[in-house]
Amino acid sequence: MPKSVWFLIIGMLVNTTGNSFLWPLNAIYMHDYLGKSLAMAGFVLMLNSAAGVLGNLLGGFLFDRIGGYKSIMLGILLTVASLIGLTIWHGWPHYVWFLTILGFSGGIVFPGMFALAGAAWPEGGRKAFNAIYLAQNLGVAVGPALAGIVADYQFDYVFVVNLAMYILFFFIALITFRGIDAESIALKNVVSESKRITNKAPFYALLILSSSSVLCWLAYSQWSATISSYTQDLGLGLKQYSLLWTINGLLIVVGQPLIAPLVRRWEHQLKRQLVFGITLIAASFGIVAFAGDFKMFAAAMVVLTFGEMFYTPALPTIANQLAPKGREGFYQGIINSAATAGRMIGPLFGGIMVDQFGMIALVSILVVIVLLGIFPCLIYDRPLLGDRHANNSEN
Incomplete structure (x- = not known):
């Protein structure tokens, strides 16, 4: 496996660990800490997912136009900015605003990560994508376990650790992703492709x-x-x-x-x-x-x-x-x-x-x-x- 794929695996592991520090606890935080109904918490999570769809589409578009490295860095910077805001202001309604931005910015990152994996190891076929998938699931295993420990001690620290993970991800991407050539990858645009069936x-x-x-x-x-x-x-x-x-x-x-x-x-x-x-x-x-x-x-x-x-x-x-x-x-x-x-x-x-x-x-x-x-x-x-x-x- 090429070294560049290992960099992507490490980046995805840190990214997913950071993500999974927060998403399993969102409903609990809104319901138990902010005092909102489960219906309202569900509506906020729906906004987060809807923003993620838009982020995915934009991430694919940006990948075609400016390349995977720049699109990923843009998504990470937006995520870090929103997490800084969430760490400082996590009351109502600020939580809704920043969680929606997080869905959008996180959506920008993922298409570029998978596309870069394919570009970095084209002869690997599905192995490159399976490696990224494995890193995702390791992050899902590690993140919630650590988040539960932190939240039991002080819930506010969940936001701090989440921010720290994304700052680490930023430097991993900044140092290691630039050299991965993604010029050969062309993500499919759903809207344009649908017209050709x-x-x-x-x-x-x-x-x-x-x-x-x-x-x-x-x-x-x-x-x-x-x-x-x-x-x-x-x-x-x-x-x-x-x-x-x-x-x-x-x-x-x-x-x-x-x-x-x-x-x-x-x-x-x-x-x-x-x-x-x-x-x-x-x-x-x-x-x-x-x-x-x-x-x-x-x-x-x-x-x-x-x-x-x-x-x-x-x-x-x-x-x-x-x-x-x-x-x-x-x-x-x-x-x-x-x-x-x-x-x-x-x-x-x-x-x-x-x-x-x-x-x-x-x-x-x-x-x-x-x-x-x-x-x-x-x-x-x-x-x-x-x-x-x-x-x-x-x-």
Whole structure:
């Protein structure tokens, strides 16, 4: 693996660790410390995700125009500036303003990071992206664990440490990213690519599959929104809640050998991977409905993580299979946007449901919503079958 990829891995690890210092605790902070309703906390998290979508689009545009190094540095500088503000002013409504800016600036950084990884190691293929993905999950494992310890001592220090991590990331990027040549990478622009689609059948198939992603991520996002606050109501400390995310991140990294036999067996049966993953995700919310202590929430997180490990990687794989030649980036953008849409809707939906009907009612509905996600997975290829029949009739 080239040295430049290692620099990107280290940068992504520091970046994600900094990110995950804050995002699992956002709903808890707004609800328990700022005294806002879960519906309001969900609305703020929706703003954060929406800003992230805009940041991703701008990050891709800037990468095409000014290169990955400059676009990443711009995103980091905006993040550092907003974190300085958040460290000084983290009351209401300043928290909303700075959290929205953080979503936007963080969104700018990620497209450049992945594109630079591909540019730095083009012969590595998927290995470069897998390395960045691994760094992300290590950050998710480390960040919440440290954040829980810091927050238990003094919540204000969470903002200080988050800022320190991003200052470190700034210097890593400043010193090491400049030399990585990204001239050969051209990120796909979703808007322009959408105008070039001629054969609509694969695109329709992707949209059907994407609806499953929206449903599953709507439910998944509750873990950092309503469920986080629910654990506090039940008496779990911030340290224990943060440990749940450490379990998630570590299990994704070390649990690959455990799922490898089934993944190999179903290598060409991606529908089975999707359905099995969704079933596990739904089961995890069933466990949450009966959870009253840390052990039960940990069990739910383990089941959720195994479901995620089957379901999530299958989506980009199918998107890549559906994509016509030269449209791979656009199709990946669609499937990623579906997940972001679920994360946008989820916290607001969950907050309103909990405020009106309570947590058990929400969790019960989430089980149904997740299971509904199986249906699009079973029928997404119907447009392709219809297209083949039409072609056969013409011949």
